[in-house]
Amino acid sequence: MTKRDWLERRYRETPERPVRFSTVSDMEVDPIYSAADVSAPARDEWPGEFPYTRGVYPSMYRGRLWTMRQFAGFGTAEDTNARFKFLMGQGQKGLSTAFDMPTLMGYDADHPRARGEVGREGVAVSSLVDVRALFDGIRLSDVTTSMTVNCTASVLLAMYVAVADEQGVPWTELGGTIQNDMLKEFIAQKEWICPPEPSVRIVVDMIEFCAKQLPRWHAVSVSGYHIREAGSTAVQELAFTLADGLAYVDAAVKRGLHVDQFGPRLSFFFNLHNDFFEEIAKLRAARRLWATLMRERFGATDPRAMMLRTHAQTAGCSLTAQQPVNNVVRVAIQALAGVLGGVQSLHTNSLDETLALPSEQAVMVAVRTQQILAEESGVTNIVDPLGGSYAVEALTDRLEREARAYIEHIDELGGMVKAIELGYPQKEIADAAYVYQQQVDKQEKTVVGVNRYQMPEERQPDLLRIPLEVETRQAERVRKVKRERNGTAARDALRRVREAAESGENLMPPLVAAVKALCTVGEISDVYRQVFGEYRDPAWL
Amino acid sequence: MALNPRPLRILIAKPGLDGHDRGAKVIARALRDAGMEVIYTGLHQTPEMVAEAAIQEDVDAIGLSLLSGAHLTLFPAVLAELRQRGGGDIPVFGGGIIPDEDRPELERAGVAAMFTPGASTQEIVDWIRTTIRPRVA
Numbered sequence: 001m002t003k004r005d006w007l008e009r010r011y012r013e014t015p016e017r018p019v020r021f022s023t024v025s026d027m028e029v030d031p032i033y034s035a036a037d038v039s040a041p042a043r044d045e046w047p048g049e050f051p052y053t054r055g056v057y058p059s060m061y062r063g064r065l066w067t068m069r070q071f072a073g074f075g076t077a078e079d080t081n082a083r084f085k086f087l088m089g090q091g092q093k094g095l096s097t098a099f100d101m102p103t104l105m106g107y108d109a110d111h112p113r114a115r116g117e118v119g120r121e122g123v124a125v126s127s128l129v130d131v132r133a134l135f136d137g138i139r140l141s142d143v144t145t146s147m148t149v150n151c152t153a154s155v156l157l158a159m160y161v162a163v164a165d166e167q168g169v170p171w172t173e174l175g176g177t178i179q180n181d182m183l184k185e186f187i188a189q190k191e192w193i194c195p196p197e198p199s200v201r202i203v204v205d206m207i208e209f210c211a212k213q214l215p216r217w218h219a220v221s222v223s224g225y226h227i228r229e230a231g232s233t234a235v236q237e238l239a240f241t242l243a244d245g246l247a248y249v250d251a252a253v254k255r256g257l258h259v260d261q262f263g264p265r266l267s268f269f270f271n272l273h274n275d276f277f278e279e280i281a282k283l284r285a286a287r288r289l290w291a292t293l294m295r296e297r298f299g300a301t302d303p304r305a306m307m308l309r310t311h312a313q314t315a316g317c318s319l320t321a322q323q324p325v326n327n328v329v330r331v332a333i334q335a336l337a338g339v340l341g342g343v344q345s346l347h348t349n350s351l352d353e354t355l356a357l358p359s360e361q362a363v364m365v366a367v368r369t370q371q372i373l374a375e376e377s378g379v380t381n382i383v384d385p386l387g388g389s390y391a392v393e394a395l396t397d398r399l400e401r402e403a404r405a406y407i408e409h410i411d412e413l414g415g416m417v418k419a420i421e422l423g424y425p426q427k428e429i430a431d432a433a434y435v436y437q438q439q440v441d442k443q444e445k446t447v448v449g450v451n452r453y454q455m456p457e458e459r460q461p462d463l464l465r466i467p468l469e470v471e472t473r474q475a476e477r478v479r480k481v482k483r484e485r486n487g488t489a490a491r492d493a494l495r496r497v498r499e500a501a502e503s504g505e506n507l508m509p510p511l512v513a514a515v516k517a518l519c520t521v522g523e524i525s526d527v528y529r530q531v532f533g534e535y536r537d538p539a540w541l
Numbered sequence: 542m543a544l545n546p547r548p549l550r551i552l553i554a555k556p557g558l559d560g561h562d563r564g565a566k567v568i569a570r571a572l573r574d575a576g577m578e579v580i581y582t583g584l585h586q587t588p589e590m591v592a593e594a595a596i597q598e599d600v601d602a603i604g605l606s607l608l609s610g611a612h613l614t615l616f617p618a619v620l621a622e623l624r625q626r627g628g629g630d631i632p633v634f635g636g637g638i639i640p641d642e643d644r645p646e647l648e649r650a651g652v653a654a655m656f657t658p659g660a661s662t663q664e665i666v667d668w669i670r671t672t673i674r675p676r677v678a
Contacts, residue, residue: 116614190560
């Protein structure tokens with residue numbers, strides 16, 4: 001019997017609920033998939049073998065579990081340092097730093113635009129003094145560190161290596177990742193200083209610097225997470241992320257680097273949303289498509305330059321403020337999709353994150369969720385356990401095909417930088433976000449506790465609050481740094497940064513010197529503003 | 542009284558430094574689809590910029606969207622800037638990540654309504670329709 005025979009003769013006879021059977025991204029799916037739906041290549045894929053659909057390593061979690069990496073950052077550097085130590089005490093090996101809005105946008109804590117924002121969404125960092133305190137008592141060669149920062153990433157990386165120098169840790173021993181994905185900022189997260197072209201130049205400076213001096217560091221984490229949070233579909237997340245990655249590779253190759261030299265140090269960051277099979281298929285398709293594109297377009301020959309290694313985080317936008325305990329279940333399902341999708345590291349959201357920064361107790365449940373998946377559920381025993389599932393293979397093929405069509409359209413527009421200038425990905429995402437909200441409002445998509453199964457609300461859980469004194473203290477701290485440093489040395493160092501920005505020489509060496517001379521995030525960002533110009537939101541609706 | 546009142550003119554604004562504009566854009570579109578005239582400021586506005594835009598565009602109400610936790614500083618700052626410019630009578634509503642326990646303080650500061658995660662766009666449209674009237678110049 002063929003699939004069509006079965007559908008026409010048997011399936012039609014049985015009742016079907018009067019709903020659209022579609023994913024959270026509004027992709028309609030068949031009631032069943034069969035061998036005929038699976039492409040020929042998918043039947044001969046192996047973990048650790050090109051195109052890595054089934055996983056980048058042969059033994060996957062039998063060899064090594066994913067890194068449990070909880071994102072943390074709030075208040076002052078001392079507050080976050082304490083949270084880091086708490087997480088390490090709970091068995092976490094990798095650190096992941098969230099910075100506050102002023103740090104992310106290149107303003108010091110004493111700037112008028114920083115008012116009300118200092119230490120609220122992450123840790124406040126204005127100068128090397130803060131980064132030193134952030135990693136106090138943590139030897140940088142003993143951990144891997146992820147830093148979620150983009151338009152000021154060059155400054156933060158300079159500060160990190162400066163702290164390594166102070167600790168006597170050689171740069172070659174520094175392992176970690178800096179997000180540094182500016183293109184997705186223009187598309188989705190929207191923290192920027194200067195326009196796309198100079199932003200990409202700074203990213204490439206960092207790729208070049210890391211390729212030569214920080215062999216264990218990931219210079220860019222090409223991020224779909226924020227694209228999805230901004231409201232994209234799964235296919236858009238996949239396509240725009242890989243298109244951003246292609247743009248960086250292209251720019252680095254034009255700089256004269258070989259893809260095999262820096263490709264192994266590119267990493268990725270995907271979202272894990274509610275739709276279980278769609279998410280697993282997305283991760284599998286991402287690996288297959290990236291490996292193929294790196295070989296086709298750039299002639300990559302080093303397997304590591306073709307392997308898509310990824311961090312993933314459960315979807316913040318899927319959590320509900322209503323009945324927040326339900327979020328524990330959502331996070332567990334999303335995290336399971338990530339594990340079955342073969343991620344290399346994982347952040348699980350805390351149940352109270354729609355209300356405020358997570359409390360210590362909520363973070364603990366999130367970490368335990370990962371430990372239960374890793375050590376109790378048994379899913380780590382088999383590599384790519386869903387490989388060969390007709391449905392998962394067919395969805396993998398479909399996401400790959402649809403993402404490739406988007407990428408080819410972006411090529412026609414002249415590449416991702418051009419597409420961003422035209423507002424193309426931004427508008428696609430805004431459309432998808434609006435469609436989804438309408439579906440929720442009309443109850444065509446269910447959000448438990450929000451548009452169905454509502455209850456009179458219980459009291460909100462105890463929230464982590466950041467006192468306003470943090471702002472006063474932090475502003476005073478950066479003023480003190482500026483007052484007490486050697487002013488001449490700081491000015492000279494800042495001038496060197498400006499010269500490099502203007503001449504096109506790599507910014508990183510003068511930045512390292514500048515942060516050691518205690519030049520601040522705001523001062524260096526001002527140089528970028530003056531030399532490269534400020535980007536403003538085009539405010540497309 | 543006009544038989545065909547002009548459509549309500551609403552300013553949707555993003556004060557502060559956070560880049561989360563998904564909600565602001567969805568609301569802006571929903572209000573527009575409901576027949577209102579919508580002006581969207583774009584991201585990263587200072588309280589001064591928001592108040593200035595509201596006065597210049599002669600809007601009937603202002604919707605502020607904020608997801609960075611800075612609402613207790615920035616919402617009152619917008620209201621103060623409005624008063625300074627003679628726009629203290631323009632109703633201001635807000636949305637975003639606003640814990641319940643912060644509502645009383647914002648209400649005292651003069652924020653007319655707050656819509657937090659889970660609010661439907663229809664709820665916001667209905668509130669505007671029943672509460673906001675075109676301002677008489």
